[in-house]
Amino acid sequence: MYRTSFFKKTLLAVMAVFLYSCDKDFNAIGEGLVGDDHFGLEAVKYDVLAYNQEVTPIQSSNMSPNNALGIFDNPLFGTTTANFVTQLGLATYSPTIGASPVVDSVKIEIPYYSHVTATNEKGDSTYELDSIYGDKNGKFKLSIYESGIQMRTSYFSGGNQLPQYYYTDQNSEFSNKKIGARLNDGNVLQNDEFYFDAKEIVIKTTDPDTKVVTTERKKPQMTMLLNKQFFQNKILNAAASKLSTEDLFQEYFRGLYFNVEKSGSNPSNMGLINFSDGKITIYYKAKTESTTDEDSTMENKSIVLNLKGVSALTSSTANFLDYVRNADYASAITTSVNKTEGDEKLYLNGGQGSLAVIKLFNPTDVLSYNAKGEVVNGANGVPDELDEIRSNATVKNWKVNEANLVFYIDADKMKGTGEPNRIYLYDLTNNAVLVDYSTDASSTYGGLITLDSDKRGKSYKIRITGHIRNLIKDATAKNVDLGLVVSQSPAVLAFNALKNKNEVISAVPRTSVMSPLGTVLYGGKTSVSDDKRLKLEVYYTKPN
Numbered sequence: 001m002y003r004t005s006f007f008k009k010t011l012l013a014v015m016a017v018f019l020y021s022c023d024k025d026f027n028a029i030g031e032g033l034v035g036d037d038h039f040g041l042e043a044v045k046y047d048v049l050a051y052n053q054e055v056t057p058i059q060s061s062n063m064s065p066n067n068a069l070g071i072f073d074n075p076l077f078g079t080t081t082a083n084f085v086t087q088l089g090l091a092t093y094s095p096t097i098g099a100s101p102v103v104d105s106v107k108i109e110i111p112y113y114s115h116v117t118a119t120n121e122k123g124d125s126t127y128e129l130d131s132i133y134g135d136k137n138g139k140f141k142l143s144i145y146e147s148g149i150q151m152r153t154s155y156f157s158g159g160n161q162l163p164q165y166y167y168t169d170q171n172s173e174f175s176n177k178k179i180g181a182r183l184n185d186g187n188v189l190q191n192d193e194f195y196f197d198a199k200e201i202v203i204k205t206t207d208p209d210t211k212v213v214t215t216e217r218k219k220p221q222m223t224m225l226l227n228k229q230f231f232q233n234k235i236l237n238a239a240a241s242k243l244s245t246e247d248l249f250q251e252y253f254r255g256l257y258f259n260v261e262k263s264g265s266n267p268s269n270m271g272l273i274n275f276s277d278g279k280i281t282i283y284y285k286a287k288t289e290s291t292t293d294e295d296s297t298m299e300n301k302s303i304v305l306n307l308k309g310v311s312a313l314t315s316s317t318a319n320f321l322d323y324v325r326n327a328d329y330a331s332a333i334t335t336s337v338n339k340t341e342g343d344e345k346l347y348l349n350g351g352q353g354s355l356a357v358i359k360l361f362n363p364t365d366v367l368s369y370n371a372k373g374e375v376v377n378g379a380n381g382v383p384d385e386l387d388e389i390r391s392n393a394t395v396k397n398w399k400v401n402e403a404n405l406v407f408y409i410d411a412d413k414m415k416g417t418g419e420p421n422r423i424y425l426y427d428l429t430n431n432a433v434l435v436d437y438s439t440d441a442s443s444t445y446g447g448l449i450t451l452d453s454d455k456r457g458k459s460y461k462i463r464i465t466g467h468i469r470n471l472i473k474d475a476t477a478k479n480v481d482l483g484l485v486v487s488q489s490p491a492v493l494a495f496n497a498l499k500n501k502n503e504v505i506s507a508v509p510r511t512s513v514m515s516p517l518g519t520v521l522y523g524g525k526t527s528v529s530d531d532k533r534l535k536l537e538v539y540y541t542k543p544n
Helices: 010-020 171-176 228-236 246-252 327-333 385-394 435-445 465-473
Strands: 044-054 066-074 078-086 099-111 114-119 125-129 132-134 140-146 154-157 160-163 201-206 213-218 221-225 256-262 269-274 279-287 299-306 317-325 345-349 354-360 375-377 399-408 423-427 446-451 457-463 482-486 495-497 507-509 518-522 535-541
Touching: 044 327, 044 345, 066 132, 066 140, 066 256, 066 317, 078 171, 099 228, 099 269, 171 256, 171 317, 228 279, 228 299, 317 327, 327 345, 345 482, 385 399, 385 465, 399 465, 399 518, 423 446, 423 457, 435 457, 435 465, 482 507
Parallel strands: none
Antiparallel strands: 044 354, 044 535, 066 078, 066 269, 078 256, 078 317, 099 221, 099 279, 114 125, 132 269, 140 256, 154 160, 201 213, 279 299, 345 354, 345 518, 354 482, 399 457, 399 535, 423 482, 446 457, 495 507
């Protein structure tokens, strides 16, 4: 155990005691929050056991709106290729198509995440794309196919209805069942050399009668032409019953499969895209259904298909992630893991990547006291750090003012790679959020990156004051294992199930599965230098 003493500032200690005498909960074990300022007191620091854990194939279905597409070459972790599949839904079922319909064009549009950086006097905006990873000029070969697999949200087994999941390792299954030729048949830049274009889309239309020009502006998005004959046959010439309800339509048209490959020797990249707001518009001409006049005028019409169903319960998407891991990273999360002493370096990587298991104290110890109120032993016969903390709170009336875990970044390892802005700590034993996160994740929990003077990542700090207080208040409370992952969004609290759970993990926070980034942190092993070693820092308030 490593610890440092308090600053001996009598006046501050007296002030703290005075303030707490007004708190009706002052005498509750572990209670008595002084506030974010710990009055300059030094922390008592405790050892932490932390080791790496590989994430095996994991549920990747229904993660909308954020889904990855592309190829991300990370020099530290390896190469990830993200393919995607989605069901489709008609914007309006039982559409009135008209007589003798003929397709003019078919366009797919999927918005990117972006923000405006400048707007000129003409109203033209300059955008910067968000959530693009890898080479900013990256390209890849993109092919869109009709999917041959009907995705379902549930299935029956033994008389029970169970949720149907799709997993990161199912790309080959969907690729082998794709139907026909690729549907995107526009120019090379839309297909073999696809890239994420940050340009604003400006569409000008001239009225044939008034000659008035109308300007429509759209944020950056994927805009591609799709095969006209396919949609002529599949939609305009379809039997009316196939287009009558969502269930019948999704059985008839099982969706689209997006396949990604390297584009020659071009560098590549990956984007998180808002597929849920994507749509396909079929522009066509047709006569009204009621006319029998062969010379009647053809009218301009359109039909919209959304990249999701009308009902969220019947809509399915999935990301398929193919990995080629770097040898050092693969070894660190598989063969070199040290669960007894902990690992020197903790590798956190999103998607089907890796996480860290964090163990505080001894998870089985329970206090025993003698007649003087002193700790006799824990469950293993030797008082551990948690026993001591509980004794300090019970016998000495110490109050936990603040408790933090500080994770230092291995700057040498992370040089030249993108760093996640946030990491996320959770109850790994029960796949649940910690009390500190549920109380106020935005202002007290932490997990955001701290930068050094060179604007490079230095550390992450996560507050677990509430978690430690709960362990103190209840001597029988189980000291659960904690999990540490990269986080794409602090608002996403759901968990995704492993395809085959193991003795350590059965699920992983969805916010990590969504992220393509990774980081390397120093662990709590004694061989790590003291200034970088992972420790639990606890600030106490002591009564006089």
